[in-house]
Amino acid sequence: MLTYENRQPEFENPQCDNRCRRICEILHKLKAYEEDSTAKFVILKGNGKAFCAGGDVTAAINMIISGHWSFGGRFYRRQYALDYLLATYKKPLVALINGIVMGGGAGISMHATFRLVTEKTVFAMPEAAIGLIPDVGASHFLSRLPGFFGEYLGLTGARLDGNEMVTCGLATHFVHSKDLASLEHALDVEGSSKALDVPAISNIINKFGQKVSIKKDSPYNRLEIINDCFCRETVEEIVSKLEGYLATNNSEKWITGAIKFMKAASPTSLKVFLKSIRKGRKQILPRCLVQEYNVLCHMLRRTFHDDVFEGSRAMLIDKDKRPKWKPSKLELVSEEMVDGFFDKVDDEEWEPLQLPHRSIAAYTTQNSKL
Structure with a gap:
């Protein structure tokens, strides 16, 4: 068994190049394990209370402010390359998602063959709150x-x-968090004595797996309402429909939370994400990653607005939690402006994301609902 522990960002030394080197180290190790005949599978897990709370956005923003926007682009280019490698990995990947998994952490884990969660797991993609969009393949998964x-x-x-x-x-x-160590040991013992294919790994994991039961007030139990609201063509229509439901049933706390987040988030980010996921539903993963990188580079380059810099200031740096978005309202974000994020970046120093051709292993789609 070969295990790589993904450490949380070290905010006290916010150097984007250090983050790039760390991602390159992970890439190098994964590529080596992929070609190593003695490595039967790879485990991805966090080192601490979180699996991964996301990439260090603050570091990327600081580097851009002090130099050139391409510093941030270089970091995300490597991160997307890592996500793509994980999604097309030739050997089974077991992600032990124990604790918080957000943003970039989702890119590391959501493309794995096996995605194990515990009672401590918390998942979210809140990028619109800082002027970004859910990326790392989110428009696909x-x-x-x-x-x-x-x-x-x-x-x-x-x-x-x-x-x-x-x-x-x-x-x-x-899987219960208390059983993760035993599960790893079982995989290690079995892997040391015989070759482990996907069915064999699945059988071992199933011995520790537990039945799930969601709470009565879980939004997933309101999928009919969610579908009715979030199928709408525009963000404005989605908000309006949610407000209509809330007016007739104010006990639905999840609707209150949804409206509150959307009214506080970057209006532009919300509209760009809606277009991104709608396009992504019809695209394969590599195309989704290329598209998301294109959008992200426009945001880092400030082609149309400064929302990611203002959002990072308000939520991560100064932490006054009062970002001043421009445009400030959904109705002020035009369709032409949203479309512009999907156009080629007009900068001689910019290169679109180039991903090598890699076949997605059959077991990846068979073993995943994604």
């Missing part, structure tokens, strides 16, 4: 969830627990 649940998660930053993740398809198994 969120768009494959039942109905329009992916739109709901990406537009509202809603949090899911482990039971909800398994129920909606983001995770494959629920």
